[in-house]
Amino acid sequence: xxxxxxxxxxxxxxxxxxxxxxxxxxxxxxxxxxxxxxxxxxxxxxxxxxxxxxxxxxxxxxxxxxxxxxxxxxxxxxxxxxxxxxxxxxxxxxxxxxxxxxxxxxxxxxxxxxxxxxxxxxxxxxxxxxxxxxxxxxxxxxxxxxxxxxxxxxxxxxxxxxxxxxxxxxxxxxxxxxxxxxxxxxxxxxxxxxxxxxxxxxxxxxxxxxxxxxxxxxxxxxxxxxxxxxxxxxxxxxxxxxxxxxxxxxxxxxxxxxxxxxxxxxxxxxxxx
Numbered sequence: 001x002x003x004x005x006x007x008x009x010x011x012x013x014x015x016x017x018x019x020x021x022x023x024x025x026x027x028x029x030x031x032x033x034x035x036x037x038x039x040x041x042x043x044x045x046x047x048x049x050x051x052x053x054x055x056x057x058x059x060x061x062x063x064x065x066x067x068x069x070x071x072x073x074x075x076x077x078x079x080x081x082x083x084x085x086x087x088x089x090x091x092x093x094x095x096x097x098x099x100x101x102x103x104x105x106x107x108x109x110x111x112x113x114x115x116x117x118x119x120x121x122x123x124x125x126x127x128x129x130x131x132x133x134x135x136x137x138x139x140x141x142x143x144x145x146x147x148x149x150x151x152x153x154x155x156x157x158x159x160x161x162x163x164x165x166x167x168x169x170x171x172x173x174x175x176x177x178x179x180x181x182x183x184x185x186x187x188x189x190x191x192x193x194x195x196x197x198x199x200x201x202x203x204x205x206x207x208x209x210x211x212x213x214x215x216x217x218x219x220x221x222x223x224x225x226x227x228x229x230x231x232x233x234x235x236x237x238x239x240x241x242x243x244x245x246x247x248x249x250x251x252x253x254x255x256x257x258x259x260x261x262x263x264x265x266x267x268x269x270x271x272x273x
Contacts, residue, residue, distance in 0.1 A: 001166055002029045004081040004090035007098065008039040008111025011060060011069040015097030015151055019129060020065050022155030023094065023162065031086050032067035033057075039073045044114035046079065048072035057085075074115035082122035092165060093119035096129030097154045101177045103130075103228040103238070106198025113175055113242070120171040121244040127165055128175045129158045132232055153186060154178035157237050173242040177228060179235050192238035195229035197221075 003023055007016045011034040024030045036058070039047075048055050049071035058069040068086065070077055074095060082089050095115040107113040116126035131154045134147060157178055165174055179186065199218065206213040223229035228238040 001091040001162065002088060003031070003092050003094060003162075004078075004086060005030060005032045005034070005094045006074050006077045006081075006115050007034050007096055008042060008074045008115070009099050010035050010038045011067070013038075013099060014149065015099055015129075015131060015154075017063070018151030018155045019094060019097045019158060020062065020067075022152065022159045024065060026159055026162070028162075030065050031090070032062055032065055033070055033077050033081065033086050034067075035074060035077070036069045036071050039111045041109050042073045042075070042111035042114060043109050044075040044118050045073050045111075046076045048076050055080075074111045075118040078115045078118040078124075078126075079122065082119065082124055089122075090124060092162065093124050093126040094129060094158065095119075095126065096131075096158070096176075097151055097178075098128075098130035099133055099149075100135040101130050101132040101199060101229075101232060102128060102175060103177055103232060104195035104198040104223070107175060107194065107242075116173050116175070117242060117244045120173045120242075123170050125165050125168060125170060126173045127158060127161060128173070129154050130175075130177045131180055132177060133180045147180065150178075150180050150182055153181060153183050153237075156183065157189060161239065171244065173244070175228075175240045175242055176237065177232050177239075178237045179232055181235060185235065186237060187235040189237045189239060190231050192226065192228040192231050192236075192240055194240055195223040195227035197223075197229075199229065 005020050007013060016034055020030055020032055056071055060067045060069050078093055095112045098112040102110045102113050113128045116128040119126040133149050203215055205215045228240055231238050
């Protein structure tokens with residue numbers, strides 16, 4: 001298969017090399033195109049820096065794999081891949097391995113997941129991959145605990161999922177999270193629903209009439225059993241199927257009187273509650 005690998009941690013991050021190595025061993029045609037700098041939290045933002053109207057693609061050395069550093073967000077790179085900028089459009093786009101888990105409803109803000117959903121919006125199957133390793137919170141000045149980072153665990157799981165993803169319908173998106181454990185210690189791979197919240201949350205540290213200071217703090221409440229966040233804490237890798245934005249066909253919304261379309265008499269409908 002032809003694979004395009006991107007991330008939101010930047011071209012120099014260790015996770016993207018581990019992912020490229022894991023899938024290249026199976027003989028796939030692999031190209032790497034990742035942001036020049038970190039784009040964590042970018043979601044599906046389409047951001048790029050151009051010079052005289054041109055987006056610069058900088059070739060980089062990547063252990064024999066064709067690779068580019070791009071002055072753009074992960075989602076923008078996904079669009080470029082679909083347009084054939086890096087060669088024929090890929091069969092599958094992989095995003096990661098992210099440094100830190102992407103779980104719960106907080107994936108809305110993830111640049112890793114945003115790239116995968118953007119690829120699906122272009123009809124391309126995609127896999128977002130993350131490893132649950134400690135990361136520094138924005139307001140913290142303490143050092144992150146030094147722990148061994150088991151990138152091969154997440155890389156091997158991603159490689160195992162590729163044949164199943166290739167057989168799935170076009171635009172299928174999977175979100176894979178691996179605990180930071182060596183393969184023998186992994187309890188297994190489980191399908192999981194997203195937790196109603198992520199590992200961290202925003203909070204107001206100070207607020208006044210002319211300023212606000214926001215911090216990010218770790219959530220202390222336990223996640224509901226069977227969700228991605230709970231299973232990850234128990235030592236399981238989790239996989240969740242996602243979909244790009246689509247119409248909400250819930251009958252409670254479209255047929256239950258919560259949304260009404262009124263004809264104004266000029267042929268232009270108007271929505272009203």
